[in-house]
Amino acid sequence: MPQAGRDGAGMPMIVEDWDRLTFRVNREAYRSSEIFARERDNVWLQNWLYLGHETEIAKPNDFIVRTLAGRPLIFCRDTDGEVRAWLNSCPHRGTVLCRETAGSSKLFQCFYHAWTFRNNGDVAAIPDDSAYEGSEGLRESMKLRAVPRLEIHEGYVFVSFNPDVPPLLEHLGDAADYMTMIEQQHADGMTTLPGVQLYSVRGNWKLAVENAMDGYHFSPTHNTFVGYLRENGFAVTDDDQYAYNLGNGHSLLVLTGHGGRISMIWEPRFGEDERARTDAHRKEMAERLGEKRAHYVADESHILFVFPNLLLFDIEGLSIRQLEPVSAGQTDVRAWQLVPRVEDPASRALRMKTVVSFVGPGGLATPDDIEAYEAVQRGIEATAKERRSELDFSDMSRGMIDEVKGVQGRSIDEGAMRGFWRHWVSAVGIDNGLQVAGKRPASFLEGRDVR
DSSP: OOOOOTTSTTSOSEEEETTTTEEEEETHHHHOHHHHHHHIIIIITTSOEEEEEGGGGOSTTEEEEEEETTEEEEEEEOTTSOEEEEESSOTTTOOOOOOSSEEEOSEEEOTTTOOEEETTSOEEEOTTGGGGTTOTTHHHHTSOOBOSEEEEETTEEEEESOTTOOOHHHHHTTHHHHHHHHHTTSTTOEEEOSOOEEEEESSOHHHHHHHHTOGGGHHHHTHHHHHHHHHTTOOOOOTTOEEEEEETTEEEEEESSSOOBTTTBOOGGGOHHHHHHHHHHHHHHHHHHOHHHHHHHHSOEEEEEETTTEEEEEESEEEEEEEEEEETTEEEEEEEEEEESSOOHHHHHHHHHHHHHHTSTTSSSHHHHHHHHHHHHHHGGGGTTOSSGGGSEEEOOTTHHHHHHTOOOBTTSSHHHHHHHHHHHHHHTOTTOEEEESOOOSOOOOOOOOO
16 A cells, blocks of 8 residues: 555545455544645535534623634624624724623624624724715625624524535434434423533544544443443443434434433432432423334433534433534534523432533543543554555444445444545545445435434
8 A cells, every 4th residue: 555645645535445344544634734724624614513502692692702613703692682603803903802701792892993893793883983084885894794604403503604505404414303302302492501611632623523423432431430330220231222324424323221311211320209200201201292202302312423513412411512623633622511491400400410420521431532532643643654554544344244234333333433434535525535445335324214
């Protein structure tokens, strides 16, 4: 095999061999600054990106400053209650306009020259505007610059820097219904809790996606948590757990042997009072949604990835994670907790205790996961610039035989990762990035009917 070039041009990024049933990813995809630049241009600046949840800005005039795809933004609800996303840059001379991280304000004033803007984007005041006499169109041309596209699905706010991006629901495809299922868990809907958990990981953003879609690592990496569950009467199993490629780079893990879910699946560690509340809630769900839909909403834990930057962990609690790539070897992660708008205080307290025990930044899972993909980022340096270029690939072949047989892939296989990488190489637009040998199965199993 020839050595990969620094931009990945001398070697495929993915080698997919159906004769040998192997699927391998070139490790330059995680290391290369040139590939990172291609991702920024062809993925992050072209696709829909998750910005935040509309309950973060619940009241008119609420705002949050957030960076997305490297661009500083003002995420706000204007005085009339409309959700907005402005470039956080004064139209006058480009100064960062809003320097607070969050708050409530009808106006944004630039500290440099005191130009002032309403939160609907209009110019409110220009000091000494008589100097612009005769420029009647100036105020109109100097409005705040909006992100080209903004759409909302079930409270999840997405933006795109590409004005010609397809409609959001077209992009989401089957992933949209799994987001709806989260909103349907409780009759009054869901809301984010105040505050955001922000942490930085010394690893490529795609390793975070792989980790989320990798049920194979659960027992060996999280053995402390597995032991905790078993000591509390929960039998951990990998049976009847599957992975689905949902199209457009989105993927889903369905987990039924992962742990209890507050108000959905009772466990002895939750106590008898919570058992009664769970029984009542399950009855209400069946009446509201029907038995089939209630089963899919309540009896399964889901990990959903929405390409390229949204992860929803509906497992031990419900956590929203947003990926913000900083460089090829660094990723910032923002996380929020999503909870029912209306909930018994005892259930809420139990829910938060359960959340922090696993998916919280100090829980029994997240630190393990961070160390795992930081260890990958460190480890792949061992094969960088290897003369034996075939060694500089990571293997994701587990479960390919199921694709040949037409059997639904398991959560402990690597089918969801393969779906992600196939979409990634197309989205990034690397010439000859995918090399396929042998006869690929006519079609992959994607999605399922949960309605």
